[in-house]
Every structure is written in C-alpha cells, then in structure tokens.
Amino acid sequence: MIKKGKPKKVLILGSGALQIGQAGEFDYSGSQAIKALKEDGIKTVLINPNIATIQTSEQLADQVYFLPIRSEFVEKVIEKEKPDGILLGFGGQTALNTGVELYDKKIFEKHNVKVLGTTVDTIKDTEDRFLFAERVRVAGLKSAISKTVHTVDEAIEAANEIGFPVMVRIAYALGGLGSGIVENEEELKDKTRRAFSFTNQILIEESLYGWKEVEYEIVRDKYNNCITVCNMENVDPMGIHTGDSVVVAPVQTLSASENFKLRSIGIKLIRHLGIIGECNIQYALSPTEDDYRIIEVNARLSRSSALASKATGYPLAFVATKLALDYNLNEIENIITKETSSCFEPALDYIVLKFPRWDLQKFRQVSTELGSEMKSVGEVMAIGRTFEEVLQKAIRMLDINMNGFTANDELESPNLEESIAKPTDKRIFFLSKAFVKGYSIEKIHQLSKIDKWFLYKMKNIVDQMKAVEGKILKDIDFETLLSLKRSGYSDKQISLLTNSKEYEVRAKRKELNIIPCVKQIDTLAAEYPAQTNYLYMTYNGEIDDIETGEDNQVMVLGGGAYRIGSSVEFDWCCVNAAQTLEHHGYKSIMVNYNPETVSTDHDTCYKLYFEEMSLERVLDIYEREFPQGVVVSMGGQIPNNLAVKLHKLGVKILGTSPEQIDNAENRHKFSRILDEYEIDQPEWEELTDLKSAKEFCMRVTYPVLIRPSYVLSGAAMSIVLNEDELENYLIKASDISKEHPVVISKFITDAREIEVDAVSDRGELFCYAISEHVENAGVHSGDATIVFPPQRTYLETMRRVKLITKQIAKALEITGPFNIQFIAKDNDVKVIECNLRASRSFPFVSKVLKINFIDIATTLMIDEKPPVFSKSSFDLDYVGVKASQFSFTRLKGSDPVTGVEMSSTGEVACLGDDFNEAFLKSVLSTGFRVPKKGVLLSTGSPKEKAEILDDLRKLQKRGIYFYGTKGTADFYNQYGLNVEILKRPFDKSEPSILSYLSDGKIDMVINIPKTAEKVELDSDYIIRRRAVDLNIPLITNIQIAKRFMKSLEHFSEETLEIKSWGEYN
C-alpha cells in the first residue's frame, strides 16, 4: 500500500560509532527504517560514519554519507540532497540531539524539511527533566518527586519535604563521590557539604530503591491508535541502569491489574505527549503496595525497543517508520504472520532474558560496581520456556567462561553479603554462591532487593545441582536428566557435576531420547498460522513447529554478544555471507543470539536460530537440519574456536580446513610453519618460570611484550620495559608456573603495523587489501587508526607483505577470508598474527575498495566462481581512514589511554580526497572538535616533544594558544614556541590546569604518557580524566597528535568536502 502525500526523499541520521549506551541496536533500527521507506518508493539518504554497519551497505540507502553526525555536516548534506523529510528517531541519542539542534537553528524550516513522526517539541518535552515532570503532572500521572537545591540548608528542607531516605544526585562524580541514597539528615549534611565543594547544584529525589523496574514499548499512530507491544521487567530492581540490568520479557511478577494499569497509564501519557511512532516508557512499581512512578519516556527507537522487537518478533522500527509516513496501524501488514495487521499486541508463549555483557577488566581504575550509569558494552538474549532455562542459556551466551548459573569455577569474595548487596558485573555468580552456601531466600532478598520469585527460580537451579552433584552419570535417571535439561543445564554442566565427559552426557541423553525441540516465534502464541523463520530450541516441549532437514541449507555461525574486540563488523560479515548464500540458491541458516544485530532480523536469512553457539547447541541444530556445511569464518572468534571441535565430530566446515585454522591459532604450530617458509616473526618464547623469563628478556633485550595464559588481577597483555617491571608483572599479575605459562615476545619500537585483509581460493591468493596503522606499534590493532590504501609504506614493504600473504595462503591452503598483521621497520617485515577468518576491518576495506570481500569469500567457500574484477588499491583516487571510538566518558574513573589491550568500543571510517581530509573527518566523527581557544600540552619524552615541534609552530601561527606543564612549556619555549605554564593538579596552586579545563579555556588536551603501561594515579591521569569528564578532546598518542595538526594545516571543519560514498570513484 502506497501512502499519498508522503515525502519523496528522506534523510536518516545514524548513530555513529558504537559506544557504551549506544550500540548495534541502531544499525538494526536504521536498516529497518530504510527498508520501510524504500518499500514506499521513497528515496533515502543516510548519514552515518559507522562504516561497518549494514545500513551503510550499497543495497540499502540510495545515498550514504560517511560524515560526522553533527548539525554543521547534516545541514550541508541537506543543502546538497534537498530531502523533504527527516527521521530523527533511528540513530539513538546522537541523532536526536543533532536533530533538536538543527530544529532550534531553524535549519529544517529554512530548507523545507519535515520532521517525520514525533515532533521536536514533543521530543524536547521528553528530554528535559523538568518539562517532562510537568507534562506528567498535567496528565494527572505520577513521576518521582525531585528538587534542585543549591545549599545544604535547601537540601535538608527538600529532603524533609520528600521524606527520608532520599536519593542525592550529583552531576559530576569525582573523587569517588557519586550519587547515592542517604538515610537521615546527618548523612545528607555530610554528603551535600562535600558535593557543594565542587558543584553548585544537586538534585534531591525521593528514593525508589528496591522498587520494581518495568518498561513498556508503546506504538501510536497519528489517528491516536495506541498499543503496547511488549513489557519487560528488570530482575535487578531500581538503582541499576536498565542497560546494566538483567531483563525478562514479558513481566513475570506483576498481577494483571498492575500490568494493565501501567499499560493504560503509558497510553494515556503517550497520547498526552502526542508521540507518533515508537517510544519506551519506564516505571518504578512499588513491591509492597499499589503505587508507581513514571521514570522516563524515550521518544525514539532505543536499546529496549530493539530488544522488544527481538523478544516479540514485532518489527518496531519498521512499523514506526510507516507510522511516521502517516500510515494507520492497521494498514501495516504483520510481516511475521503475513495474515494479520500490525495493530495488535504480541502474545508470547516463551520467556526471554537479556543479560548485559561487561568488559570492565579491560579498563584501568574503573569501578566494577553497577549503578545509574551504564557500563555494559553488549548484551545477549536467551529464549526458552522456563526462567531457569533462559537464565542458564544467557549466562553461557555471555562467553565469559561460565557454564551457567552453577558448575562454575568458584569466585572468591571476601564478603559475600556485600557482594550481593553492592551489585557488580559478577553479582549473578555471588547469588549462586549464596544459594550453595544455604542463604535463605529472605536474606538474599533483603540484601539484593531482587523479587523473591526470581530468587526461588535461581534456588531451583542450585537445588537441582545439589541433587545430582557427586552422583555418577549412570545413576542419573530419565526424569532427573529431563528435569535438568528443562532447567537449562548444558551437557557440560551435567558432566562437571557427575564427573563425566560432555560427550558421554550427550550420548546418554540422546539414548534416552532427550533432545530439544524447535519452536517458532510467531507473535501470536500459535493462535494464527505463521510463516515465521524465527526459531529457538527448548527442552520444555515435545513437538517441533517446523519440518527440519531441508535440502540445500548452509549454516552461518554469528558473532554473539558485542564486546570490546568483536562487534558490528562481524555482523556485517555474517549478513553478507547469508546474502551471498541465498544469491547462489542456498537456504541460509543463521545462528546468533545478540538482539542488537541485523543478522537476527527476520528477513536476513532463510532460517534464524536465536540460539547459543555452544558446541552442544550447534550440534543439536546441525543434527536436526543436516546443512551442507557450516560457515565459521564470519562471526569472529566464537565460531572460529568451535571449528576444530565441530570438525572432529564430523561436521562439514566450509572453506579453510579446521586443521589449518588450528595451525594458525596454535602459536607453536604457526611459528614452525613460518620458519619453514623463512617468514620472519618477532622472537618469542613460552616460559614457565621467572628465571627463564629473565634470561629470555636479557637475550632479546627490553622492551618485551607479555601475554599471560592466566590472569590474576586485571592486567592482561602488557609491555615491559625492564627487569624490575618484568618481575613485578610475573609475580603479581600472572602467577607464572607450568600450569600458567606466559608468552614473551620482543617488542619492536618505532615500528609500523600493517594489516592485510584477504581472500584466498584453495591456497591461491584471490584478493587482498593492505592497510597501515597511523600509530606506531604498541597500540592494539582494534584501537589503532587505520588508513587504506597505505600512505606512508614503502613500495618494497608492500611488495614483501603481499609475498608473505601469498605464501601463508598457500601454506595454510586457505579458502575464504583471512587477516594477517605485520610489523614493519625499515623494509624489514615480520608477521605478528594470522587469523583464518574475517577480521574487524573487512567491512572497512570492502566498502572503501567497493569490492565485497565477504561476498567473494563466501562464493569461493561454496565452490562457485566469484565475479572477476580488475581494480586494486593502487587505483583508488581517495583515501579511507578508520578511527576508534572510546567510551571513557561513560566509565567513570577509567584511565583514558590506549595500549596493547584493546579498549575502544566502536569505530568510524570516512573517505576523503587525501589522507588528511579522511583523517580529519574520521576523528571528528568520533566526537573530536577542532580547538579554537587553547591546547594543553604535556608531551612525553624529549624525542616525542621534538617530533611535533614544527606542527605546533604552524598551528600557533593560525592563532591557537598553547598551555603546558612546566617541563613541556620549558622545552618548547626554548625553541621559540609560546607556551604558558599551568600548575599541575598536585601543586594545588593557580593558575592551574584543572581550573583552566573547567573554565573552558582549554579545548584540546595532548597528553602523551611517558610509559603506556604503568598503572598509577598520577597527575597526568587526573588531567586526562578531567579532560574526558568535561568532554574535551584528548590525544594520547604522538603520531595521532602529529597527524591531527597536519590535517588542520590543510583543512578546517568548513572546508571538508561533502561527498557521498557513491561520489568517490
């Protein structure tokens, strides 16, 4: 159905790089929006610098701009493309904020661009705390009482009026002093007095601690039809950010009257606000009486809406787009059933559970305690038919070496009660431990405030463990085994409890005919026939919903939870692989469990198993579907790690043989192969005691790079400069022993890192892309800024890199994608690492080169002929630069430096006519601003200081003022550069760096740590941290500093070209 009077060309704002709080879910919603617009024959223009997304693929939007999502750039795109409509609700907070800014500047008005869906005025009402509270009040509804105060006395007055306990909210959490609950006047005085020493405004709020936290996804059309698509309940009660909470859908502990009351309230408010499209409303619900508070409304697609979409099968983003085009809800087809309309509220006949994935151990100085600020980097969703089943599945899906709720390596806790009362990323395991220790439900409830219903269910899991622990497998009867499986016990868990092998448990249960059945997600609980391909497996059922085992199927294993080092790039690879399979007449079966992805969208593949990627479950699916093969090289490390195990069990793996995957993964085997082909590598050795470690380091000379196989205290990979540090590291952090060997390799300084992404056909290199890091070696490749094609690498080096790539392809008989990392210094090329799978940079090089490497790789893996092309990177008249996005602002206290461990959460890439232009666009896309006032310099070693002297001079000529720490300023002043000295934080005197930062006199900080690895709370840390907290651009790498200044010599924000992807030829 085509709507009359709809826009002809619509601009969509994406969300940019993945960061904490704003991740892959917006690729999913944006992609759906584009599809929905295209279906209506509307031209689409997308701005999103996140090159690894599906939405920026060529088959989706008509025009794609890899540009910063900032009002200045968006305006220029509007001027150029002249769209008549814009969607602001599909790119997270970034798109929404940019849209509001553009609206306020009257840019939309000026260019006749209509904001589709919810109006900007309504968006503002939901975004502003006070406006929102007022609208809620006018609607006759309740929100949390909150008062802004400026003095201690005002705070006391407000608290007495609200009634203790109260929540004290402090905007900037510094020095460990954050928001929190105070019980009485004394505590309040103490806390506010300290808070007012560095802020002049705090918020006193009624405390909703321990209340249930519930969310509803609401959809409304312009004809005032309004439905709630999904409701969700946080297992963790109020106090923990919903992004960091374990969430179930539908709600579990609410009575019908509570549930439908919240539904009515939500609909009433959404109508009152006049939202058109989709929104999310959060409530606090009293656990002891009939009372509620509205917490907030998000008038846009959100993480929760992506989750709700996947939880129900209801395509929220798609429907929201249609509603923005003035469709009526019942004019939109239910694309799942194909028989009914979108005007209905899905009925679930299963339960889903979302579990957040944290990576806090990757950061220094960051607190693992959870609170009102989100810290997780990804999430998983488990589907099943009991709570026990979904909880255990979800824990395994996290891929953090945990087997479920029980049967894990025990976590140490000096104070178990505190570990339960003060939630951290590990709390779920402390809960398990408390049950094992026999804590009562009542006690755990008092400590955690988690609703007892959830605790009863958790206790069930532990009780079942206790009942079988120590028994031998032979003695476990049918009923017991079935009940364990119905509670989500994996074969591995059962094997650990019964001291048997995983395969023995599998054999036994298959013999007893205990196998999971395949169920569909159909939005209507089987009430209507549905042609849905959205599947899950459960032991709480006996009969399959579908016929399995069709001909011509190929399975693709997905990427799992987004985490640092593995995110949307692999989803792009998986989706492309599935599309290529379909193109060649295969039926693709996708296996993945990440609700934020496009790969788990209903129209991506022939069949979707929203399932675990454990050996057990992949085999279950394989044995059911008998696909012609399994693709393990697209989803990153999880499927890669399964390759050998699956292969040994007779599963057909497509592409490179799993034995060769093992040859590349196993350090010893790989090293031997390199030696055979006389390919150079940095010297390394695996060591099991301190003495031999010291001897090795003496021989190769410091610095060295250490990788432990077992980690004690957060420190993982590290560069070590001398013997003291070595000793310190090996004793404190990694507990070197025969059981826990460490790998030490020579670290080459001042070297360049080069990457090759390539595809090979039965040992013959088919295509490749060489790219180089802007930073010198020592920055993790996932954090590095990458330029393609290389700009500074010698032709000779390139030639050698290509030669080695060819040799390795041959040696490992590679068919499919692979990636090699090299280190190069003076034309001396060494191999650091090789992965026989797609890498993070595949979408980047594919899109810059406009040759889809994944399509080629997949085609070769199924023995088909890929199209011939005659383009190489040497032919490109433009440059692509990929830059990393860090989320340090979100992780209070973390030290914002990069090192050998990856810490970025996302990336962007932009194109430019030359290196400098692409570089500047890219860094601006990660949130950098060009300094206009002053730059603070604290630039490391004299050598590094000298390295940027010329560039600083040029910048000063352009009117930039410099400040510096004493050492840095003295250095530069003697070379005639004017640098004003500011006092360091510990000097405690003025004029100080900190006050200049706070006063906005400094709008960029270049702080180069002298050593990248030492963990200390020194004054440099304080400067870096403050810069990040104040959102001041921070550069901590000398090559980046240099490149940034070079870019500014040639470009300004105003002179950057506004060219679409298609215009780079």
Add this chain to the structure above:
Amino acid sequence: MKNKLKLILEDGSIYTGYGFGHDAPAEGEVVFNTGMVGYPETLTDPSYCGQILVFTYPLIGNYGVPPKTIESNLLTRFESDRIQVNGLIVSDYSHEYSHWEAERSLDEWMKEEKIPGIYGLDTRAITRKLREKGTMLGRIVYDNDSIELDSITDPNDRNLAAEVCIKENTFYQKGEKKIILVDCGVKNNIIRAFLGRNISVLRVPHDFDVLSVDCDGIVLSNGPGDPKSCTITIENTKRAMSENIPILGICLGSQILALASGADTYKLKYGHRSHNQPVNEAGTRRCYITSQNHGYAIDSETLSEDWREWFTNDNDGTNEGIIHISKPFFGAQFHPEASPGPDDTEFIFDMFVRALK
C-alpha cells in the same frame, strides 16, 4: 515422586505431565487462551464454565492468588465466586510465588476449589493442534488409566448460562439510574463498571422477565456456551427491544441481541481467547486492543436492515460488535470491562450510560 497425569483429546492425542491442584480426573471442552497474565481473573470468568483451559503462556502461578476481599458485595480480585474451568493445563507451574497481595498459591486455591491441573506438557503443541483441528473435547486422567473418550458430553449441548448465572435477584445500590443486568455468567467487572459510573444494578437470572421491573436500560452479560441455547433470554430481549429500552450486549449478550434481532450465530473453529484481539471500529480509523473469550460469533451477513456491523476483528474479519441505526441497542463481542486485559474500549460503558432513559 511427582504425580503423573495425562490430557487426552477427542482425536486420540495424548499429552503427559505432572499433576497439581486437586487430584482427580476431569473432562470438558479444551480451549486455549493466549493472555500472558491474569490467571485469577481468567479462571473465575464464568464464560469458561465446562472447559479445560490451556494457557499458552508457559509460566503460571508466579504471583500467587490474591485474598478474597469483598467490596459492594463482589469479590474485588476475581470475576466470580469460584473457579469456573473444569481443568487447567500449563507448561511450567511456579510452585513458589511472590506478590505483596498474594495469600496463597494457585495450587492451594485449585485444591480448595477441587480443580485439577497438569503442568510440564507441551502447551504450544496442544494449541497448534486445537488451532488446526478446531476446539475438541478432552479429559484429564491418571497416567495408568485406560484411554476412553466416548462418554464425554459436550458441555455446549447444555444451557450453560442457566447453570452459572445467579439464582435470585441481587440489587447493587448506587445512583438514581438503574440497569437490569441479565446474568448469563456475568463477570464481576461488568457490575463494577456500572457501579463505578454511579449506576445501580439489578442482577437477575438468565430467564428473568426484564419487563416486569422498571429500569433505565438492560445489559445482557457475557457467559458460556452456545447463544442459541439461551432461548428464554432471546425471547425476553425481543420484547425489550419492542419497548425501545436501551440494551447493551457483551460477548454472549451481543450474540443474544443479534439472535433477538433476527440475525444468526455460528461456532468458530477455535474461538478468540486472549487479551490482544484488535478490533476496528466501522467508519473510523480507530483500532482497539480488546480482551476476548468466545467460541461463537455473529454472522454479520445475516444482520437485518436496521443493524450495522459496529466492530470487526482486524485479524480474521469476524464480527466484533453490532449497533442499531436508530435505537439505543449495542452489542460488543469483546469485553469492554477487560479484567484481565486492556481497557481501551471502556468508553462503551460511557456510551451506554449516556443512552440510558
């Protein structure tokens, strides 16, 4: 050892699970409901009289059962005075419950009311079967009992409305205006809906002569079974119509109204039993989400000249309400009183109240 029970359907299919609630066999018409919440309200809905109910939502019993508090002579948390189903089928019964309002578990309540239940079977498979083959008769039996089906009587052959309705008139005093509520198995929330609008309610048995008492309007309630078996109620309704007394029919009541107007009804393959049924209001762009529980429907093709189709089901196009072109006669196939379910269509009570004499 857990007590094993079986559900046997008319077509011979057997599903095995574990018993909870009352320990006894049972029989009835097997139907499914896709609501995800609200078992205390649903189980006491008199429209389920004579049925074995399958909940498609797997986790049941989570928040226990509320206490039997009474307000205006009605149980506040239930839709009638007892559990109306003959048996209950769920996937995962929650032995432990948690809710500030709860007083006992679902299991305890069902024991008290002598209603058997089975858990641990594949409720989705049963639902699919009922959807494909239509509603069937079935029986709950002990695991080792012989399998026999011949003797099950179809509860729809009986006048179920007569069985579940009130036996003597009851008056609920509120404001000046008064309606006669013809109880064919009424849900408490219909009564609450009028009391909440300050309307007094005279609740009468299904066969009560509605013209024998003065009133401002008549409400024909919901209820179980085949509307065609409510012959006396249909006759009484015809007489009331000729007197132009405002009439509102809800669910079964709507079907009775249709039959009284000369239209026909028929049995649906497997009925509508859920909280998420979308209905479109004729002549508008409005679509409402409604709570429903019915196995029969009005054949809108047979509506006479003076009647219009008021609502239709957005999923399958079946009739969801009728309205007279000039007189204050309204019929809603869904439950505007919700409980459990969305309250989108509560406005129907307001409309009717405005239409009262």
